[in-house]
Amino acid sequence: MKSGGKKDACEITCIDSKRVASVRKKIExxxxxxxxxxxxxxxxxxxxxxxxxxxSQEELCVYDIALLLGTTKSTVSHQLRVxxxxxxxxxxxxxxxxxxxxxxxxxxNLFDEGLRHVEDx
Amino acid sequence: MKSGGKKDACEITCIDSKRVASVRKKIExxxxxxxxxxxxxxxxxxxxxxxxxxxSQEELCVYDIALLLGTTKSTVSHQLRVxxxxxxxxxxxxxxxxxxxxxxxxxxNLFDEGLRHVEDx
DNA sequence: TCAACAGTTGAATAACTATTCACCTGTTGT
DNA sequence: ACAACAGGTGAATAGTTATTCAACTGTTGA
Numbered sequence: 001m002k003s004g005g006k007k008d009a010c011e012i013t014c015i016d017s018k019r020v021a022s023v024r025k026k027i028e029x030x031x032x033x034x035x036x037x038x039x040x041x042x043x044x045x046x047x048x049x050x051x052x053x054x055x056s057q058e059e060l061c062v063y064d065i066a067l068l069l070g071t072t073k074s075t076v077s078h079q080l081r082v083x084x085x086x087x088x089x090x091x092x093x094x095x096x097x098x099x100x101x102x103x104x105x106x107x108x109n110l111f112d113e114g115l116r117h118v119e120d121x
Numbered sequence: 122m123k124s125g126g127k128k129d130a131c132e133i134t135c136i137d138s139k140r141v142a143s144v145r146k147k148i149e150x151x152x153x154x155x156x157x158x159x160x161x162x163x164x165x166x167x168x169x170x171x172x173x174x175x176x177s178q179e180e181l182c183v184y185d186i187a188l189l190l191g192t193t194k195s196t197v198s199h200q201l202r203v204x205x206x207x208x209x210x211x212x213x214x215x216x217x218x219x220x221x222x223x224x225x226x227x228x229x230n231l232f233d234e235g236l237r238h239v240e241d242x
Numbered sequence: 243t244c245a246a247c248a249g250t251t252g253a254a255t256a257a258c259t260a261t262t263c264a265c266c267t268g269t270t271g272t
Numbered sequence: 273a274c275a276a277c278a279g280g281t282g283a284a285t286a287g288t289t290a291t292t293c294a295a296c297t298g299t300t301g302a
Contacts, residue, residue, distance in 0.1 A: 199280085201280095
């Protein structure tokens with residue numbers, strides 16, 4: 001069905017087209033892949049991991065988070081915005097204070113599963 | 122106990138030192154935080170997410186992964202090294218071919234938990 | 243009204259990273 | 273031995289990002 005030139009890389013190099021087709025059918029749509037990797041990317045920073053871990057224990061204000069991490073309010077505030085954008089944390093205002101907490105019950109499971117991987121070195 | 126200057130930011134701005142101390146006791150050690158965020162960071166890229174997802178369905182060779190993702194062998198090979206370094210995938214050589222598969226049963230759980238978060242928008 | 247403070251933000255810098263390109267290694271079949 | 277191919281890799285580029293600094297908003301108490 002094809003003028004069998006030696007340059008027809010597809011038929012030559014496609015090792016197992018059946019397997020490829022089978023996986024292709026099950027693969028998640030592009031926008032979901034993007035959201036998923038964005039979620040993981042947000043957790044892929046030590047500062048944000050610490051923030052999320054702290055908030056998984058207690059509701060905390062911005063300054064206390066900074067104190068806990070040994071960093072500045074500015075850094076924490078910047079990272080909290082990133083976490084807010086991905087709907088990982090929510091906040092509650094009380095006068096001058098802003099109290100942050102986790103927004104999603106899956107996050108803690110995600111953490112625990114990640115820690116289980118890390119335990120195995 | 123302190124020469125009560127108005128610059129003593131710690132006592133003034135530490136809002137709830139009891140809560141801070143409580144969280145500090147439970148916080149994971151630095152190297153674990155680092156490993157955890159490194160693991161999430163590795164999953165924080167669409168190309169690697171696709172690779173991991175594909176490998177969660179089938180053992181695949183490098184070229185087939187590239188075919189599946191619509192990218193090059195080189196890109197896939199680079200990213201497979203990153204995944205290998207974090208012990209997320211393993212490989213098996215067979216002549217010219219190298220077959221990759223997932224190295225860790227937790228990864229699929231991590232994925233499913235992440236997807237559950239994404240479903241909630 | 244005003245000083246003090248919690249928090250946010252924009253700009254700048256420095257560090258990191260995903261992809262591409264070109265080239266390399268090692269294996270297979272002839 | 274040799275051509276063909278699967279896979280790996282180093283350098284370069286372009287894009288992204290975490291932190292710092294300085295300035296800002298809005299709230300509280302005197």
